[in-house]
Amino acid sequence: MKKYIFLLFYMILSTVNAQALTVNDVQKDVICSCGCGMVLESCNCGTADRMRNEIREMINQGMSKEEIIEELQAMYGKEVLANPPKEGIFIGLWYYPVFAVGIGVAIIYVLLRRRNAEWYADPDEVINEEEYDLEH
Amino acid sequence: MDIGQIIIYLALLSSLYSVWAYYSGINSKNPKLLYYGERAIYLTSFLVLAASLLLWYYFLTDNFWIEYVASYSSRNLSDFYKFTAFWAGSDGSLLLWALFLAGYMVAYLRIEKKDLLSAYTMLVSMLVMVYFLLLLSTVSNPFQGLGFLPVDGIGLNPLLQTPEMAAHPTTLFVGYAGSAIVFALAVSGVLIADDKWVLRARKWIVFTWVWLTQGIFWGAIWAYKVLGWGGYWGWDPVENASLLPWITLSALMHSIMIQEARRGMKLWNIILAFITFEFVILGTFITRSGVISSVHAFGQSNLTPPFMIMLFLIPLATLWVIYERKDYIKSQDIVESPLSKEATFLFNNLILVASALTVFWGTIFPLISEGITGFKVTIGPPFYNQVITPLSFALIVLLGLCIAFPWRRAHGKELVDRLKIPSVAFIIGLGAGLILQLRIEMILATSVFLFALTTHIRQYIRDTSAFKDQYGNLSSIKIILRRRRRYGGYTAHLGILIVFMGVAGGIYTQTYEDVIMSVNEQRVFGEYTLIYRGLGFKEDNLKITWYANIEVWKDGKFVTVLRPAIEKYKTGNEEEIRRVDLYTEFPKDLFVILNGAEQNRALFEVKIDPTVNLIWLGSWILTFGGIFALIPRKFVKEFVFKSESEVET
Numbered sequence: 001m002k003k004y005i006f007l008l009f010y011m012i013l014s015t016v017n018a019q020a021l022t023v024n025d026v027q028k029d030v031i032c033s034c035g036c037g038m039v040l041e042s043c044n045c046g047t048a049d050r051m052r053n054e055i056r057e058m059i060n061q062g063m064s065k066e067e068i069i070e071e072l073q074a075m076y077g078k079e080v081l082a083n084p085p086k087e088g089i090f091i092g093l094w095y096y097p098v099f100a101v102g103i104g105v106a107i108i109y110v111l112l113r114r115r116n117a118e119w120y121a122d123p124d125e126v127i128n129e130e131e132y133d134l135e136h
Numbered sequence: 137m138d139i140g141q142i143i144i145y146l147a148l149l150s151s152l153y154s155v156w157a158y159y160s161g162i163n164s165k166n167p168k169l170l171y172y173g174e175r176a177i178y179l180t181s182f183l184v185l186a187a188s189l190l191l192w193y194y195f196l197t198d199n200f201w202i203e204y205v206a207s208y209s210s211r212n213l214s215d216f217y218k219f220t221a222f223w224a225g226s227d228g229s230l231l232l233w234a235l236f237l238a239g240y241m242v243a244y245l246r247i248e249k250k251d252l253l254s255a256y257t258m259l260v261s262m263l264v265m266v267y268f269l270l271l272l273s274t275v276s277n278p279f280q281g282l283g284f285l286p287v288d289g290i291g292l293n294p295l296l297q298t299p300e301m302a303a304h305p306t307t308l309f310v311g312y313a314g315s316a317i318v319f320a321l322a323v324s325g326v327l328i329a330d331d332k333w334v335l336r337a338r339k340w341i342v343f344t345w346v347w348l349t350q351g352i353f354w355g356a357i358w359a360y361k362v363l364g365w366g367g368y369w370g371w372d373p374v375e376n377a378s379l380l381p382w383i384t385l386s387a388l389m390h391s392i393m394i395q396e397a398r399r400g401m402k403l404w405n406i407i408l409a410f411i412t413f414e415f416v417i418l419g420t421f422i423t424r425s426g427v428i429s430s431v432h433a434f435g436q437s438n439l440t441p442p443f444m445i446m447l448f449l450i451p452l453a454t455l456w457v458i459y460e461r462k463d464y465i466k467s468q469d470i471v472e473s474p475l476s477k478e479a480t481f482l483f484n485n486l487i488l489v490a491s492a493l494t495v496f497w498g499t500i501f502p503l504i505s506e507g508i509t510g511f512k513v514t515i516g517p518p519f520y521n522q523v524i525t526p527l528s529f530a531l532i533v534l535l536g537l538c539i540a541f542p543w544r545r546a547h548g549k550e551l552v553d554r555l556k557i558p559s560v561a562f563i564i565g566l567g568a569g570l571i572l573q574l575r576i577e578m579i580l581a582t583s584v585f586l587f588a589l590t591t592h593i594r595q596y597i598r599d600t601s602a603f604k605d606q607y608g609n610l611s612s613i614k615i616i617l618r619r620r621r622r623y624g625g626y627t628a629h630l631g632i633l634i635v636f637m638g639v640a641g642g643i644y645t646q647t648y649e650d651v652i653m654s655v656n657e658q659r660v661f662g663e664y665t666l667i668y669r670g671l672g673f674k675e676d677n678l679k680i681t682w683y684a685n686i687e688v689w690k691d692g693k694f695v696t697v698l699r700p701a702i703e704k705y706k707t708g709n710e711e712e713i714r715r716v717d718l719y720t721e722f723p724k725d726l727f728v729i730l731n732g733a734e735q736n737r738a739l740f741e742v743k744i745d746p747t748v749n750l751i752w753l754g755s756w757i758l759t760f761g762g763i764f765a766l767i768p769r770k771f772v773k774e775f776v777f778k779s780e781s782e783v784e785t
Contacts, residue, residue: 029518039516042365082516084501089508093501093515097494097523104486112479117400117469119544123393124622126335128769128777 026055026068029083033076040082138202140190140279147183147234148269150176151262158259162252170255174245177258180265181238188235191228191278195221200286204228204278210291210707212677220302221292226424226439227278229305233420234268236313237261244317244340253333256324257317264316267446275438291707294679300358308351308378314344315381315416318388319450322409326457329464331399334392337409339766341389342624346762348382353755364714364729366648366743368751369639371520376499377419380492384412387488390481397543398478400470403458404485410454411489415496417446422499473545480538487531494523521643525577529584532636535629536588539595557594561586574645581640588633592626610776617772624765631758634750638723641747648743655736662744664719664726665689671733672699680704681715684730684738688719695719700730700740723749 027040034047051072058068072080084090121129154176161169191204195218200206208224222228241261248254272278295301317340325333355378360368369375388408394401421443458465471478498515506512540546540554565586569579599622603615616623651659653668660666669685683701687694701715719726727743769777 029516031514031516037514038365039518042367042370078511079514082514083518083522084505084513084515089505090513093497093513093519096497097490097527100490100493101486104490108479108482108486111482112471112474114469115472115474117398117472117478119397119472120399121396122543123396124619126396127338127621128618 021059021065023052023055023059026059026065027052029065029069029081030055030072031080031082033080138279138281140187140194140202141273141277143183143187143190144269144272144277144279147180147187148266148273150180150183151266151269154180154262155259155266158255158262162255162259170250173255173258173262174250177238177241177245177262180262180269181242184231184234184238184269187272187279188222188231191231192219192222195219198289200289201281201284202278203280203282206282206286206289208289208292210289212707213292213297216302217292217297220296223305223309224292224296227272227276227280229309229420229424230268230271230276231278232306232309233313234265234272236310237265237268237316240313240317240340241265248336252328253321253324253330253336256327257320260320260323261316264320267442271439271442275442288707291705293708294703294705294711294713295362298358298362300354300362304351304354304358307347307354311344311346311348311351311381312416312420314340314347315385315413318344318385319409319413322406323454323457326402326406326461326465329461331395331402334395334405338392338621339768341385341392342762342766345382345385345389346759346766348378348385349755349758349762352378352382353752353759356755357752360748361716361718362713364716366716366727366729366741368642368748371495371498371515371517373499374423376495377415377422380415380496380499381412381419383488383492383495384408384415387485387492388412391485394470394478394481398468398470400468402465403467406454406458406465408485408489410450411492414447414450415492417443417450421447475541475546475548475551477538477541477543480534480541484531484534484538487527487534491524491527491531494527495520498523528636529580532584532588532633535632536584536591539588539591539626539629554591554594554598558587558590561590578640578644581637581644585633585637585640588629592629592633596623596626614776617767617776620767620772621765624761624763624767626761627764628758628761631754631756631761634754634757636754638747638750638752638754641723641750642745645747646743646745648741650731650739650741652737652739657737659742661726661742663690664695664744666728666742668738668740669697671738677706679706682730682733683715684728684733684740686717686728686740688726698726698728700728702730702733720749723747723753725749 024041030040030051032038032040032043032045032048033051034043034045036043036045040048040051054072054075055068058071063071069081078085084093086094154173157169157173157176160166161173191202193199194202194205195209196215198205198209198211198218200209204225204227205221208221208228209218213221223232241258244254244257244261248257318337321333321337321340325331325337355375356368359365359370359375385408388405391401391408392405395405421439425439425443470482473479498519501515502512536558540551540558542550562583565583566579569582574582599619600612600615603619604610604612607615607618610618647662649661653659653666655668655670658665658667665688667687667689669687672683672685674681674683681701681703683699686698686700688696688698696719698717698719700717702712703715704710704712714729714731716727716729718728724744724746725748727745729741730738731741732739
């Protein structure tokens with residue numbers, strides 16, 4: 001059994017590694033520099049075509065996604081980023097969800113340790129009781 | 137002054153009187169004053185309806201003396217779109233809000249008991265009504281005269297001239313107005329320190345949720361078919377504004393069950409009702425003021441001050457109520473065991489609320505960044521996809537788990553038994569995904585989908601047979617109707633699962649291409665062959681249309697002709713929009729946009745989304761689940777409860 005589980009995970013990992021970088025992977029994270037404000041993926045103007053060609057060339061040169069986005073930022077400024085950078089004030093944006101979930105988990109941990117709850121009614125049935133009450 | 141404006145003033149006076157009558161009636165325990173307050177609600181509702189009908193009449197008769205009509209209508213507009221132009225701008229939208237709220241209050245008075253909880257609920261709801269009538273009387277007057285009669289109106293934005301836009305704002309606003317009743321019930325219930333508000337609020341919560349679901353659904357369909365960028369959800373601030381209250385209301389729908397069963401979560405439930413209503417007011421503000429486009433728009437919109445006051449007053453009032461009733465809402469234990477449905481509901485609330493706060497944070501973050509750094513950062517789909525994806529996967533797993541866990545306490549062996557088949561389904565999903573060489577995300581999505589789906593199917597069968605024993609051999613249909621809340625919930629879950637697969641399939645397996653085709657040229661896209669047969673042209677009194685004729689062939693057989701088009705409107709700013717055309721083979725869509733054309737060739741965007749129709753199907757199932765859970769007892773009592781008592785005797 002263990003052997004099969006290991007094999008399954010190995011196959012999953014191989015799937016992850018086998019995926020080569022495509023223009024589509026990068027253009028989802030970049031804003032078209034024509035000024036339309038759209039993600040490059042959704043824009044069909046001439047500027048968008050030119051940017052896609054630039055990305056294609058960088059992929060052919062063997063650059064990683066992060067390197068390509070860094071290069072595009074150097075060329076067009078930080079307005080080109082569809083994702084804000086993970087630095088300065090923008091750190092708050094990225095880590096806020098983790099922070100919110102962390103606080104929530106801590107509260108749930110405390111609630112789950114207190115186990116003297118009383119049982120009043122089955123929520124499936126109370127609707128019938130409430131409505132019976134209304135009818136009479 | 138237009139008569140419509142006079143009607144609005146009268147409605148405002150009537151609503152103020154109702155507030156006074158309810159307030160005084162509650163304080164002095166005077167039933168006569170409460171009766172007058174109730175009559176004033178009927179009068180206010182009638183006046184708001186009269187004002188709305190008058191505005192519709194002005195649209196249908198091209199009364200361009202009225203600025204609002206001249207701004208959003210024109211003589212060549214069809215009657216149907218003259219009717220829908222009512223809510224094309226902020227003034228009409230706020231009147232529509234007030235109209236739906238009036239409808240809710242009349243319905244509440246007709247349905248619910250006339251007790252102290254109802255008196256407080258009507259008082260709070262009426263305060264919301266006063267707020268909207270004040271806006272309509274001052275900064276957002278739909279009956280403002282122009283002072284002259286223009287030859288024609290500016291016209292309705294072409295993007296709004298679609299049936300989807302007739303449905304989207306109306307359904308969404310019915311949901312928005314419902315959230316005011318839910319909030320009013322929550323505040324009133326806590327004020328009188330009585331748990332029965334959760335029992336009474338249940339139907340209003342589900343009803344509101346059903347309409348919010350429909351509002352989001354129609355918005356997504358509109359974006360998909362009309363906006364012409366090939367997607368249905370772009371994490372735009374306005375889209376987010378419709379999603380936020382839906383998420384928090386979904387959390388409330390689950391957490392009030394814990395209050396029903398355990399009398400706990402009182403503080404949390406009033407907070408959720410408050411957040412939902414706050415999001416609704418924020419959503420109305422964002423949609424109608426354009427404020428989120430820039431921090432500077434805060435000063436430009438005359439709706440900003442009153443909405444900011446309202447957004448400040450709602451939490452203030454909620455905090456005051458919580459403080460006043462701190463003894464009633466003091467913390468109580470809510471679980472007997474961490475292996476229980478109650479515990480899974482806690483995690484469900486965590487994921488939903490974390491998702492809502494994340495979407496909210498992403499929506500307002502451009503304003504914060506512009507205010508602090510002067511640089512308005514773009515929060516695009518990648519941020520939301522990155523953050524919401526893990527939360528949505530966790531939610532789907534939890535959807536399966538919460539069904540498998542019983543109320544109160546689960547026993548280890550029983551739990552293993554319940555999760556055995558779903559776990560096998562999960563592994564089958566992984567294996568099948570690997571064999572089909574899907575993307576890793578799609579493999580995981582399929583696996584968690586199968587896990588949750590099988591827990592639901594298994595539990596559906598198991599519950600029905602267990603209840604059969606409990607109710608002495610009632611038929612399955614009677615059991616389902618008796619436990620309609622549970623089975624409505626299961627059905628809604630099924631809808632969510634189908635929507636999840638539809639979204640995942642689109643994100644991870646969609647294919648698309650931009651292509652230039654010459655006349656009579658053939659191109660192969662997936663299993664389809666497309667042949668471009670040239671450009672057509674037509675003109676009517678509203679617009680000029682250029683459309684491409686594209687034959688679609690599959691397996692050597694002719695299937696259909698698609699006619700994606702570019703339309704240029706003659707009114708307003710002579711806007712030019714793309715009309716998408718689709719060929720649907722459930723669950724997939726072949727989606728073609730015409731992006732430009734010359735004499736002998738044209739530029740198209742062609743997409744194949746293999747699962748998009750699952751989203752629409754799932755949304756309808758989701759809606760049906762909510763409606764099923766709402767079936768009143770009186771509709772089924774003859775069929776279910778009478779025969780049940782016969783069985784028992």
